[in-house]
Amino acid sequence: MQEPIHSKTMITDPAAAWRERDLSVLWHPCTQMREHGLSGDRALPLVPIERGDGAWLIGRDGRRYLDAVSSWWTNLFGHAEPRIAAAIAAQAGQLEQVILAGFSHAPAVELAERLLAIAPREQRVDGSWRAPLAKVFYADNGSAGVEVALKMAFHWFHNRGEHERRKFVALENGYHGETLGALAVGDVPLYRRVYAPLLLECLFTPSPDAYLAAPGESPAQCAERAADALRDLLEAHAGEICALILEPRVQCAGGMRMHDPLYLRRARELCDAHGVFLIADEIAVGFGRTGTLFACEQAPAAADGTCAGIQPDLMCLSKGLTGGFLPLAAVLATQAIYDGFLDDSRERAFLHSHSYTGNPLACAAGLASLDILQGDDAIARNRDTAACMAALAAPLAGHRHVADLRQAGMIVAFELTRGGDKRTPFEPGRRVGLRAYRAALERGVVLRPLGDIVYWMPPYCIDEAQLALLAEATRAAIDEATA
Numbered sequence: 461m462q463e464p465i466h467s468k469t470m471i472t473d474p475a476a477a478w479r480e481r482d483l484s485v486l487w488h489p490c491t492q493m494r495e496h497g498l499s500g501d502r503a504l505p506l507v508p509i510e511r512g513d514g515a516w517l518i519g520r521d522g523r524r525y526l527d528a529v530s531s532w533w534t535n536l537f538g539h540a541e542p543r544i545a546a547a548i549a550a551q552a553g554q555l556e557q558v559i560l561a562g563f564s565h566a567p568a569v570e571l572a573e574r575l576l577a578i579a580p581r582e583q584r585v586d587g588s589w590r591a592p593l594a595k596v597f598y599a600d601n602g603s604a605g606v607e608v609a610l611k612m613a614f615h616w617f618h619n620r621g622e623h624e625r626r627k628f629v630a631l632e633n634g635y636h637g638e639t640l641g642a643l644a645v646g647d648v649p650l651y652r653r654v655y656a657p658l659l660l661e662c663l664f665t666p667s668p669d670a671y672l673a674a675p676g677e678s679p680a681q682c683a684e685r686a687a688d689a690l691r692d693l694l695e696a697h698a699g700e701i702c703a704l705i706l707e708p709r710v711q712c713a714g715g716m717r718m719h720d721p722l723y724l725r726r727a728r729e730l731c732d733a734h735g736v737f738l739i740a741d742e743i744a745v746g747f748g749r750t751g752t753l754f755a756c757e758q759a760p761a762a763a764d765g766t767c768a769g770i771q772p773d774l775m776c777l778s779k780g781l782t783g784g785f786l787p788l789a790a791v792l793a794t795q796a797i798y799d800g801f802l803d804d805s806r807e808r809a810f811l812h813s814h815s816y817t818g819n820p821l822a823c824a825a826g827l828a829s830l831d832i833l834q835g836d837d838a839i840a841r842n843r844d845t846a847a848c849m850a851a852l853a854a855p856l857a858g859h860r861h862v863a864d865l866r867q868a869g870m871i872v873a874f875e876l877t878r879g880g881d882k883r884t885p886f887e888p889g890r891r892v893g894l895r896a897y898r899a900a901l902e903r904g905v906v907l908r909p910l911g912d913i914v915y916w917m918p919p920y921c922i923d924e925a926q927l928a929l930l931a932e933a934t935r936a937a938i939d940e941a942t943a
Contacts, residue, residue, distance in 0.1 A: 475521040478508040502891065505901055512539020515922045517906065526905045528918050528930050533712065533744045535784030537832050538921035544783045547828035551821050560598070560818040567823030572596035572790070574830055575777070579792055580756045582728075582771035590771050594795040597810075598788065598818040602743035602778035603637025605789030606705070608812055609774040610641050612793060613703035613737045616800040619808050625702040628660070629693060629736075631667045635713035636705060636741050645705050648714055663697060665690045667711065668719035671864055671875065671882070679720040687726035694734045703737040703774070708755035709868050712744040715913045716873035718866050724759035728770040737797075740772035743789070747780040748839045749917070751846060751869030773797060783829035788822035838920050842870055848924055849916060852931035861942040873915040874934070876942060886912050886942075895941035905933035914938065
C-alpha cells in the first residue's frame with residue numbers, strides 16, 4: 461500500500477508540522493485566527509521561532525528574521541542578552557517568588573530605588589522643585605499598570621470625600637491596554653468598539669497629533685490648538701475629573717502618531733490649574749525609545765523660565781523595563797498620592813494586588829536592564845543609531861504612496877495612502893498592511909504594520925548593515941503592498 465502523501469509532508473517539512481501542532485491548541489493574541497488558515501495574499505503567516513540572537517529571530521527552519529519591531533516594543537538590547545539572562549539565572553537559584561504583601565526582597569527594593577532616582581524631575585517658576593515621584597507599585601504588565609494608576613487616581617479623591625471626581629480624560633486615538641479600565645481610556649475603535657457597553661465613563665479630548673495639522677499649521681500650533689480644547693474640556697467639567705492620561709510624544713498603537721512636546725507642558729499646567737492628576741503612560745516610549753530616557757523630559761521650557769521637562773503625578777512603565785525578558789510593570793507615584801491612602805481603615809487602603817507583584821526574577825531582569833542602559837551609555841548611542849535611521853528612511857519619504865514620514869528617536873513611521881494624499885487612505889479590502897508584512901517577511905525582516913502604517917522600532921543593538929537591510933526590505937514591502 462502506498463504511504464499517504466501528507467505523512468511524508470509532515471516528516472519533510474518540520475515547520476509545517478509545527479504550525480499544524482500550534483493551530484490545534486493555541487489561540488494567538490491580536491489575531492483573526494481564520495487568517496492563519498487562508499491561502500494566497502490574504503493568509504497571515506505563522507512563523508515558528510526557535511531562538512533569538514541580538515536583533516535576529518531564528519526560525520525552526522533556520523531562516524533568520526530581523527526583529528524590526530522589538531517583539532511588540534519590549535526588547536531593548538537584543539534577544540538572549542547574556543547579562544540579563546545571567547541575572548535571572550542567578551536570582552532563580554536564590555529566590556524565584558514570594559508574596560509581596562507583608563514580605564520584602566532585595567530586587568524589588570533595589571529596582572524601586574533606581575527607578576525613582578532616574579524618574580523625571582521638574583523645577584517650578586520660583587526655582588523650587590516639584591515634589592518627586594516617591595513610591596513604586598508593581599504590577600504584571602502594562603495594561604495592569606494602567607489599571608493601578610486609574611484606580612489610584614480615583615480612590616485618592618474618594619478618600620478625600622470628593623466623590624464627584626470619577627471621570628477620566630484621555631486623548632482621541634490613544635491606547636493604554638486591553639483590560640477593561642485601560643480599554644475605557646483608549647480610543648482606537650478596533651479594540652474598543654465591541655466592549656463599549658462594559659467600560660467606565662471617559663471624556664476624550666482632541667489629540668495633538670501633528671499628522672492632523674491643518675494646512676499651513678505647524679506641529680507646535682497643532683499642539684496649542686489641542687491644548688486649548690483640553691482647557692475648555694477641563695473647565696466644562698470642573699470638579700468632575702480625577703485624571704488625564706496620555707502617551708507622551710507618540711501614540712504608539714494609534715499608528716505611531718507623534719505630537720510636539722509643547723503639548724506636554726500645556727497639559728501639565730492645565731492639570732495643575734484644575735487639580736487633576738496627570739498620568740504619563742510611558743509603557744512603550746520609556747527607557748530611551750524617543751531619544752531621552754523618558755519622553756516626559758522633552759517638554760520645552762515654559763515662557764516663565766521653568767526648566768525643560770515635565771513630571772507626572774503617576775507614571776506607568778513596562779515593556780522595556782526588563783529588557784524584554786519578563787513581564788513586569790511599575791507605577792511611580794508621588795508621596796502625596798501615597799499619603800492619601802494612609803488610614804486606620806482598610807477600605808481606605810489601596811488593596812489592588814497581583815499574585816506575582818514584584819516578582820524577584822522580573823525585578824532582577826529590570827536591574828540588569830538598567831545596568832546596561834546606563835553602563836553602555838545606550839541613550840547617547842541611540843542618537844547615532846537614530847541619525848542613521850533618519851538617513852536611510854529619508855528616500856522613502858518621496859515614495860508616491862507615502863503621505864508622511866515621522867520620527868521620534870528610535871521610532872520611525874511611514875503613513876501609506878493612495879497617491880500620498882492624507883485624504884485618501886487605501887480601501888480596507890486592499891489589506892495594504894498585511895501585504896507589506898508578508899513582503900518584508902519574505903525578505904527576512906519582521907515588520908508588523910499598524911493598519912496601513914509601517915514603522916521601525918528596532919532593538920538598540922541594531923547595526924548599520926542591519927539597518928540597511930531594514931530600509932531595503934521596507935522599500936520593497938511598500939512597493940509590493942501598494943502596487
